[in-house]
Amino acid sequence: GAVVSQHPSRVICKSGTSVKIECRSLDFQATTMFWYRQFPKKSLMLMATSNEGSKATYEQGVEKDKFLINHASLTLSTLTVTSAHPEDSSFYICSARDPGGGLGYTFGSGTRLTVV
């Protein structure tokens, strides 16, 4: 089946620095990828939809300048958390639409971001 690889799985960074998270579709092309954020013991909230070759579409309330999304190729989307602060600490998960036209979504294994 479709596989989405997300890296890194865990990252600790200092407040004020930026962190990049990568999401790769393996063996298939993903024109659309999605980025979610999950707070502890909470549900997943869609942050943005990443479209290859165009600007991402952000959900209401998500700061575009803080969460930079780049989808420069058909197999790679990146999320950069800029000028990170402790409140940005969270679990970030990416997802891609399954190939083949069926309605399915495959998720990455997630990235635990801790800002100290």
Added chain:
Amino acid sequence: AQSVTQLGSHVSVSEGALVLLRCNYSSSVPPYLFWYVQYPNQGLQLLLKYTTGATLVKGINGFEAEFKKSETSFHLTKPSAHMSDAAEYFCAVTGGGADGLTFGKGTHLIIQP
């Protein structure tokens, strides 16, 4: 717009007992419905999905769910719980197209020995 309500943030059942996790949805377009399972610090694994056709959907690990349009429900069941079923379960909905998923708040399933 879509929304999902999962009744019961925690559900506890005995090993071997029936598992029933409730999910109700709201959607302005015909919904596509999903159940995912998440183990600690991991991503989501698809259990099953409803897109069109048969309303009773069978998934992995013995789980199944029934789409009931009249009740706007998509409850997840498993006849006999196993210890390995202990996890967080999420119901999700989408209208399809280029939309992402809207998730419920999740239900933590606890299996008592």
